[in-house]
Structure formats: structure tokens, C-alpha cells
Amino acid sequence: MNQDGKAPVVVARDVTRRYGQGQTCVDALRGVSVDIESGRLTAVMGPSGSGKSTLMHILAGLDKPTAGSVEVAGQEITRLNDGDLTKLRREHIGFVFQFFNLLPMLTAEENITLPLTLAGEKGDDAWVKEVVGDVGLSDRLTHRPAELSGGQQQRVAIARALVSKPTVLFADEPTGNLDSTTGGEILQLIRESVDNRGQTTVMVTHDPRAASTADRILFLDDGLIVREMHGASSHEVITTMEEIGV
Amino acid sequence: MTRFALRGLLSRKLRTALTAIAIVLGVGMISGTFVLTDSISHAFDRIFTDARKGSDAVISGKSAFDTSSSDASLTPTFDESLLSKVRQQPGVAQAEGSVSTDSAHLIDKNGKVIQFGLGGAPNLGFSIANGKSPFNPLSLVDGTWPGPNQVVIDKETASKKHLETGQDIRVQVEGPVRTLRISGIVQFSSGLTIGGATIAGFDLPTAQRLFAKQGRLDEIAVAAKPTVSDAELVKQIRPILPADAQVRTAAQQVAKDASDTNSFIKFLRSFLLAFGGIALFVGAFVIANSLSITIAQRTRELATLRMLGASRRQVLRSIIIEALALGIMASVVGLFFGLLLAKGLFGLFDLIGFILPNTGLVFLSWTAVIVALLVGILVTLLASLRPAIRATRVPPIAAVREGATLPPARFARLRSVGAALMAVGGVAALAYGIFKHGLGTKQVLFWMGFGTLLMFIGVALFSSRLVRPLARVLGWPATKIGGAAGLLARDNSRRNPQRTASTASALMIGLTLVTLVATLASGVIASFSQAVNDLFTGDYAITAQNNFSPIPIDAADAAAKAPGVTVVGNVRTGEIHVFGKNAFATAVDPGMAQVINMKWQAGSQAVFSELGADGAFVDKDYAKKHNLRLGSRVAVTFPNGSTRQFVIKGVFDPPSGGTPFGPVTISAAAWDAQVPSPENLYSFVKTSGGTTAANQAALEKALKPFPNAKAQTRKKFISSQIGPFKQILNVLYVLLALSVIVSLFGIVNTLVLTVFERTREIGMLRAIGMTRRQVRRMIRHESIITSLIGASIGIALGLLLATLLIVRVDFLVFSFPTTQVLVFFVAAILVGILAAIFPARRAARLNPLEAIAYE
């Protein structure tokens, strides 16, 4: 329990991650403990190579920590087998990628409902409609990714991540591949889903303006969480970044 | 998931099509084989049914034992007085006697026997007692039915040889050539045509005289009265038959007539199916390789699916469904492509002179459809298994990490060891099949097939280790000829050894097999030539025009009287029954001693003249098998039923290339006493002065009355004896070419996929100044290097397999097929060049800017 009384849905304890071994090994994470509270937008910032992506991957069960534990929705995930991890992904994890990762041969709608199809769920039509409406894609559903702009593609990706009502949504630099206007729109979408539906979200970003929309900002440097801020303005974020020498 | 898989296939149309071709060709060969053999079988059925038109029962001469071939010269005739007795039977409505032969030679205007193709088809001759008889399957196209000294011939022969009613034609059957008048042109009433055969019909007395069957009959066709069943008819006739005749219902007779061709068709079918199987096996490699590459290129897509909650099983299923769809599609297309191939095969056989009866293609039977589809789909599925399993190992994290590759397989390091063991195990299984004594034919074939399969897979898996060193050597010319492009090509081919190896492996299989065939063939030819050179001390050999039909004894007698001829030695052959089995016996006359020089284990050259009425000689292996030594007695039963004792007077040691003699040889005199119309297979001639123009001319003059006989020098004899063999060899090459074509498409496929994968890189190369020509050249050289890798491994394996077989098989000697191997290398380079055309053009067309901006 934290000060707001919200229960953490992701709990990481003393997570370390070492790539390679011997002389050339890299310690991407060197003991990170963090609780991600439900219904809030958490931003992760830090210089390039500080371990942001690595942390995201471990929290999402994509990668295993060298040491430490991770719980998602009350379940220890670092020792799950492939089948249980698949179940975890279906039920609890949503992911938005920097490069959208849409399947080129499927239409926007098929891409969006893909997680439901994979899970063998019929899907609630009203809910799908609502999500599609939220991301503003109602008139683009039959298009293929190649016929959509970058911003539209990322909207499809967000709708796809939201459609399965994941316990936690991870987004690694979701605006990193978009111009600032389009990026702003995407950020707004993410913020709205947190506000309107209480969608727990963790987002990696390099953009102070993006971070300032978050409820909480974690600063990572050299594999450690070095600072944490709550409800900071973009000005405050920039100051902090300078302080820790980012 | 299904939809997803199918969509994926559709979105990769070109790749899918290129992959499918591998299966289309293989399945096409299988369905084509069925279409071809079904058509031939149908045609033969009609021929045999037509030939027994109007009959309810057939009486024929009876051999003492069932001869394996329908050797007409051996089947006894029966006395024609039987006909009137048959006619008196209460159930008989009508009966008609006939004589027939397979060697009624019609002679064309140049004095040559009319034969089409290789001359394997019969020159049918038979009596037509009454043109209007219900037993006559023929109808007149022109003219009238034959009277005394007249002949009717078939429409095809007439039109091909420009023969018309009213013309004279020379005909030779048994004995001298006769000139007859063509009274009419006939065809089967049903419109049937019968391959390369010729037909000559005579009235009964003329036929009996020509066939040397005066007063005798070969068959009586019987029609029953309306109320009498076929079985009852047979029952009535049986008691009045002499010992040398038998009766069958028409249906039984048709089945008996067809049994020879049925086993031939069965053989042809298995033979051709084997090539379809090989093409499919190669196709499996192509598919496995294409799928692997496609899956590697789709790593990110598959990982994304996994991230979105797809289970391993779902990924596996999607790939399998994709393969299944591909398999079904390709197999269906292949099925129809088979029709085309069947046409092509008919043409191919026609071309080499192996003319098959063709009454139109029999469209796919159910067996054909089921077998072809099942095999095509199964092979595709099996081939997709490994790539599909690899696909399930794509980790979800590959969706987010640039350049993530497939994790190495669990036993990656053991892989090449395993592959090597597999290859060695394959060769071992093969060697077991070849060398283990006492295995049945089926077992030998099983072990050889299984071993070869294992070896191919093992070598294919291991060959990724060979790619780097081989590419260095085989790519050297490219670097010299191709400049920078050649250098890049060589490095490209070494960049992904596994992929290069899999691509090359498909070609390897085809080349292993052609090299094997070439080496064995050159072994056969070498050992045959050597044997003839060793044994044959005469100057000329007299054979039939087609090199293997029997020739009248009169021909040899005439040759013996030619000026300059000192000795003629004759060989006759036919089936006998000895030690409870049928065997081919030969018969020789004393002259043989001076034209054939045998190596004797027991006895000497003098044996030839000492055989007498009850002497025999045997070959070494036969003697050993039946424990025969000089003085042993052997009981021989002849087709006419009489059994005679023979005393062994010699045992010879045959050279690896064989001899003109069968396992048991007796004197011509003893033979002629038992065989109704004896003929020579070969006659060997010794002259004073050797092979001179004068001797050749004298022999030709002497043989003039025997248009089916020709005299050849030893060299000519050798080459004409191996002529048909070489034709068959060419068919083998053509059939194996199919699998080479499959592998060619494999190379095209890999290159297209590679170009696609290297779009950025090629764009970059273009941006820094590589010309389109250089791009094309780079792709072409990579293709050639890949082909050459496949070719060199394949040729090496082919030589290995051939050597194993040659060590084991007595009648083969090792003779390196230098020319052929060189041709194969050139062909491999050509395959490389052809395969590169399309991918190179695609690569060259890439716009440098777009290529870089790609993704």
C-alpha cells in the first residue's frame, strides 16, 4: 500500500540483469525495486543505456532477471514456464511498441482484435467499438497498416493493447517514432485511458513533456532508480534531468 | 489463426508460388505417371478385348510349363483336325482356327523390315479365315479381305510407308521372303491404334505356309450357342482336346493375354513413380528451406504474435496450416500438371522409339488423385515440420529488440556431429543393403532406399560446414571474372552457410543420382565392350535389324555359303524348365568354337563340338549353385513337354560383361529336335581376311533374301547392342532432370528471399556506386557458387554410391564418366545462371533511395 491507498499490480524486488559474462558483461539493472500502483500512469526516464527497456521487459515477463523477483497481479513471474507466461500475457499484459509492430496482412480491425482471437475469446462487440472509438479509428477499420499513417498505426497498436483489458499496459517510447504533434495526440490517448478507465500504464519516454503527463516519474541511471517524482510539470522534469546529469 | 495463416500466404504471393512449384512438379510427375500408365493399360485392355471379339472360348496350344514371356516360337501348335471336332460339339455355334506370329516382317521399298521406333513392338501376323466372321476384330478401310498369296496391312503402316491396295509387298516370316499382293487396308473396327506394331493378315492356308505351320493351328476361337454359358462351353470342349491344347473362356484368355503387359505396366508405373518420389524429396528440401528463410524473416512478426498472447502451439499451428494450404494448392495444381507431363512422357517415349499404344489420355483415376494429393500434402507437411518447430522458439522479446535472432537450437553444437553420424549411418545402411548376402530384393531395395535417404539428409545437414571452404574454392573464378561483384557474391554465399547449404542440397540430390546413373552406365558399357572384345574371335555378327529379335536359321546358312566365310557359329535361345524353375537356355553349333573363345573352368573349347545330342555346358555360378561337375546329369524339360537328360561337358568362367550364353547351353541339334520353329539370336561369322569391304559386301549379298538380318563388324555390333541401353539412359536423364528443375526453383526462391532481405544493403551498394549490371552479376555469381557447391557434393556422393554398387555387382567395372561429369558441372553452372535471371533482375530494379528508406 502506498500513500494513495492504491494496491500495486506490479512489484519488483532487487531486480538485477546482467548481459553477457566475464570481462565484457554489462549490468543493465543493478538492483531495482519498484511498485507499480494500479490505475496510474508511471513514466520511466533516464539516459540512453540506463536500463529502461530492460526494466520494462522484465516487468512484462519478456525477459528474466539475473536475480530478484517480479510479481504481476500477485503472481511471481520470474519462474513461470512458457505456457503460464502466455496466459499471463493474455490476461494481464498489454504492450505498445515504438515501431508499432502491426501485422501487415491484417486490417486495422483484425489487428485490434487479434489478442482476443488468440485467446479464443469472442470479444464484446460494444467494448471493441468503444476502444476503437476512443482511439478515433472508426472509419479506418478496413485499412491495412501500409495504408495508415504512423500516428494511425500507433492508435491501432494502442487499441490492440487495450482491447484485452490488461492489468498493466507497457509502452516503450510510444511516441519515439512520431512527430511531436502526433506524439502529443498519442500521449493524450494514453492519459485518457488511465483517467477514464483506470488503465494502469508504464511508459518509457525521453520527452519531458510526455513525462509531465504522468502521475509518477521514475528516473533510472546506470541500472538504478535514482529519483522519483509525482505529478511534476515539464519544467520540473527538465530541472531534475539536469540535476542528475541526464 | 487459420485466417491469419492463409492471409500470410496470400500476402507473400510470389514466395508462395515459388515454393509451391517444388511440389507441383513432384505431384505432377506422380499424377502424370498414373495418367500415362492408366492410359497404356486402358489401351492394352482394349487391344486384348478387341482381339477376342466374338469369342466365348479360346483353344490354344499348351506348353509343358508356363513360359514367362509369350514366346510364340516356343508355344506348341496343335493339329487342325481339332477344328472339325470342336464344331461338332452341341454348344458350339461357330468356331474358327487361326495361326499367328509376332514376327511377320513387312519389307519396305528399300528392302528393310518395317519397324517403328526401337522395334520393340511386335510385327503381328495372323490368319483371317473369313473377313465377315464375328471373330474378326478388323474392318476394311480399303480393298478386300486377303485371298491366296494376298495380304492386308494396317492403316498406319500403309500411310507411313505409302503402301496401297493392289501393290506388291514382300513379306518374310519363317523361311524365305515372299512377294504378296496387298488386297486391302484394315484397321481395328473399334478405331484402336496399337503403338509401334505392324499388322499383316493372310488367309489361313497362306498364313500356315508363311509361318511354317502347315496343317497346324495356334488357336481356335469358339462362339457358344445363345443358351450355352462360357463355362459350359469350356466343359464341353475340354474332353475332346489333345494333350497339346487347352481351352479357356474368353475372359480368362484376355486376362492371360494381358498378364505380360500388366506386369510391364506395373513395372513402368513403379519406375516412373520413383522419379516422382525423387522430385518430391528434392521438393521437400526446397520447401523446408524456403519456409526456414521466410520464418527467419518473419521473426519479428511471430514474436509480436507471441507478445499478444499467442501460445507456441498456436504459432506451430499457423505455420502448419500455412504448409497445409500450400500443400493442397500445389498438389491440386500438380495433379493437372500431370496431364501435361503424361503427354510429354508419351512424346519422350515416342522420341526414343519406345512407342506405346495410346487411345487417348485416361483422365485421372481415383487412385491417381488420392495418391498424388496425399503424397504431395504429406511431403509438404513433413518438410514444414522443422521450420515450424523453429518458429515456435521465436521468443516474444524478439518483437522489441532490433536484430534479435532465433535462439540456437538446444543441441546446436551437436548438430554437425549428429548430421555427420546420420550421413555415415546412411552410407552404412546402404552398404548393408548392397553387401549383406542373402537379402531378398525387397530388403535390398529397402536398405538401399532408406540408406540413401538418410545419407542425403545427413549430408544436407552437415554441408553447412562445407560451404565456407567450398565457396572459397568454387568462388575463386567468380572473384577473378566478376571483379568486385564476384567478390561480394562469394562472401554472400558464405555469409549464411546454413541457407547456402540447404539450397545447394536440393541440387546435390539430383546430381548424385545423375552421376550414379552415368557411372553405372559407363561401367556397364565398359564391361560389355570388354567382354565382347575378349570373347569374340570372329569378324562379323549377324543379328536382327532391331538387334534382339530372332532371325531365321536360313539366314545363317546363307551367310555360311558366302565367299570368304570360313565358319558361322549360331546361338539360339528360349525358355526351358530345369531344377524346378524356368531358365533361359541357349543352344550352339560346333562352329562356335572358332568365333567365341571362352575361359573354361572345366572342359575346353572343344566342348562346343562335343555337345552332341545330350551334352550341355553351364556357367560357373550355376554349376556351383546346383553342384554340377563334369559328368553330372541335368534333366531339362522343353515347352513341348518332353524331358531329356543332359550330361555336363563343360563349365565356363564368364567375364564380368557377360556372354552370349545362358546358364545352360546345349547343342543346336538337340534344341531343334524339341522346338517347333527354332531361330537364331546371333550368328557369329569368321572370314578369311577379316573385316574387309569385300567380305562385308559378300555377307550383305548373302543376307539380301533376309531383310531382317544384318551383318555387323565387332565394333558396330557393340555399339548397336548398347544403343537401346543408351536410349534408356537418356530417359533416365530426362526423368532426373525433373528433380534438377525442382532444385533450380529452390535456388530462385532462396535468391528472391535473400534479395528481399538485403534490400537495404543492395540499396546502399547502389547508392555508393554499384551499377545495375554489377548487382545482377553479384546475384548471378552467388547463384553459380551455390549450384557448384551442390554439384560438387552431389557428384562426389554419386561416385561414392556407384563405387559401392560396382564393387558388389559382378557385371560392372569402374569406368570414370569423365565427359558426363564435365557436362554435369557445366549444367550446374547453367542452372545457376538460369536461377539467377529473375532474382537478379529484381535486385537490379531496386531504386537505391527507396531501398534505403525501406521499412
Ligand SMILES: Nc1ncnc2c1ncn2[C@@H]1O[C@H](COP(=O)(O)OP(=O)(O)OP(=O)(O)O)[C@@H](O)[C@H]1O
Ligand atoms: N541483448 C543485450 N545484450 C547485451 N547487452 C544489452 C542487451 N540489451 C541491452 N543491453 C545493454 O544493457 C544496457 C541497458 O539497455 P537498455 O536497452 O535497457 O537501455 P535503455 O535505457 O532502454 O536505452 P535507450 O534509451 O537507448 O532505449 C545497455 O548498456 C545495453 O547496451
Ligand SMILES: [Mg+2]
Ligand atoms: Mg530502450
